[in-house]
Amino acid sequence: MNISINLKKEYMTIPSHHKLFDTIYIGGGTPSMLDTNQLRKLFELFKDMNPIEYTIEVNPESYSHEKGLLFKEYGVNRISLGVQSFDQGILNYIGRKHQTSDVFYAVNDLKKLGIDNISIDLIFSIPGQTIKTIEHDLTTLKQLDVNHVSYYALILEEKTVFYHQYQQGLFVQNDSDLEADMYLYVMQKLSELGFEQYEISNFCKNKLYSRHNSLYWSLEPYLAIGAGAHGFDGKIRYHNHRNLIDYYQTFTKEIIHCEEETLLSDALIFGLRKIKGVNINELNDRFKVDIIEKYSELKKFFDLHLIEIDNGYLRLTKEGILLGNQIFEVFI
Template sequence: MARGVYIHIPFCHQICNYCDFNKVFFKNQPVGEYIEAIGQEMRMTVEKNPTAFVNIETIFLGGGTPTSLSVEQLTRLMELIHLYLPVNNVTEFSSEANPDELTHDKLLVLKKYGINRLSLGVQSFDQEILKKLGRTHSNDHVFSTLRDAKEVGFDNISIDLMYGLPGQTIEQWQETLDIAFSLELPHFSAYSLIVEPKTIFYNLMNKGKLSLPGEDSEAKMYDMLMHQMEAHGLKQYEISNFAKPGFESTHNCIYWENDEYAGFGAGASGYLDGVRYQNIGPLKKYIEAIENGDFPLLNTHVVTKQESIEEEMFLGLRKIDGVSKQHFIEKFDLPMEQLFSNHIEELVKEALVENTEDALKLSYKGRFVGNEVFQQFLLDS
């Protein structure tokens, strides 16, 4: 049964140099047809398995950039969501947004149709770094958008930040943090740069033209982030996420708790009825599949019990509260120590995890090398 719904809007007016998500330039794209196709995918999916959607808690519009849509296009998308999805029990309805695209009229549309959480892609408050990233907004765009959003009635607002960026110094990161805290927002997400294949940064790195901070500097930035978020009343509840009490992202918690969700749109992924799936990525092929009355699936995979156990561990360990031992027993009918006692013992010795009576969780030290810890919970086939 789905707890959440993700809807992918792949359009961007500018492609960022680090982004590897499924996205296309907005110009000359079949935007209207795509929105109608998403509506039909939602209809087909809910009709096939209506009981899976009766209790959805969250809807998340991601991308790409949902706010690249015009007011009319955004309105039509919201109409289709309300037409085909049972939204009555949704408590968190989120949309990603670019600060230089989220106009007053678009804010009114989002508010009218029930969006109650905004996630702004800010990344940095240093204009030179923003240019390196391929971002087009300015700090003034951020400040004016936040003022506008609060005037319209949004109080659950998050911004994304990035560190370990090309040419970024400790001082620049500190300045970005200082400005971020001055905004007095209830939620922040902060990610270190990962240079992904098929990005401009990846090509530059292969040519030796991408100057990144070293591991020590990146670790220092993360340490600064964690300490200063805590000092400003923002509790770290996941490796990269910080919130004031009550403002944690329910939608993202669905992923980390290894629960089920539906994904709609080109390239979107989902997890329903024990099956992980991914949709066709290219827009025209996605639209063609829908118009032919077919589900736009690229691939499906039935998750085995072993895989589910592995996912439960490496997703759950991202949460600061860790993996609940009682929940693990209820879900898999055996204690986690029965499978991982040697690994847990070794990680405790290395001070990378804390093994309490109720949960297994990353230690402070372990948060810096999370991926290395997660790999310890891959079972032998």
């Protein structure tokens, strides 16, 4: 079974006039685990595209100088580094294999190569974490001097180690008050470090927003190839087989034609993740609705000062960001 050949076959099914991308994002799974020969085959697919933003996800322990040189050669200009925590006990608990020294090596080597648009992924509300460990993570982050941070709250997802532990009663989630305290601390400290929060979990310096992720939050189309990949053309969502044998036989597992009601719901849920919010007049015109009238339950959130309209944008307030999931349920 040659997955690289099948990936190329799927890529070749994309019409040439659709192969003009502002962004390329290689991720989901751990692409940096590929060796340099495998990475070269992958990069060869996109060698003539020259996107504005070209990102690859990297785990610190799988980075090497040789891979960095390859990134540079093929025009990769943004790295998303899966750090999760700088506390070794927490890393051991969540099954991550790297050490803090691996992170510093990767960041410093990438900068020497001229790739300085680096994002660090961190997680809070992992069982065993405290405000003190979050403080340590942020102190270490400051030393790295990167320009983007994605800081996520731990979420229980099916088919994960944590979910399996939860089913066995071996996983105890942090209570909501502690999680809220951690999130407020993260927002405050990152602001003090010069980061702008532009999405619920994303912070940057120098306006270096993630162009690619912004497509998801703005309900813009994006193409996807590869096992387990998810794509969206503006009205249709699709995803490929995750199982490699199934993917080798036929790429796509499911195609979902989205109703207008679903697209409106998605536009609001994803759009309200952005700190700026959503342009309410544009959505009203696009979907031929009055959002405030259609979702009358929003009134109580206005009254509680959890949402507001500012310069034509419906957005979460600072208090509302903490209770975003409750607000999003209005649109489901």
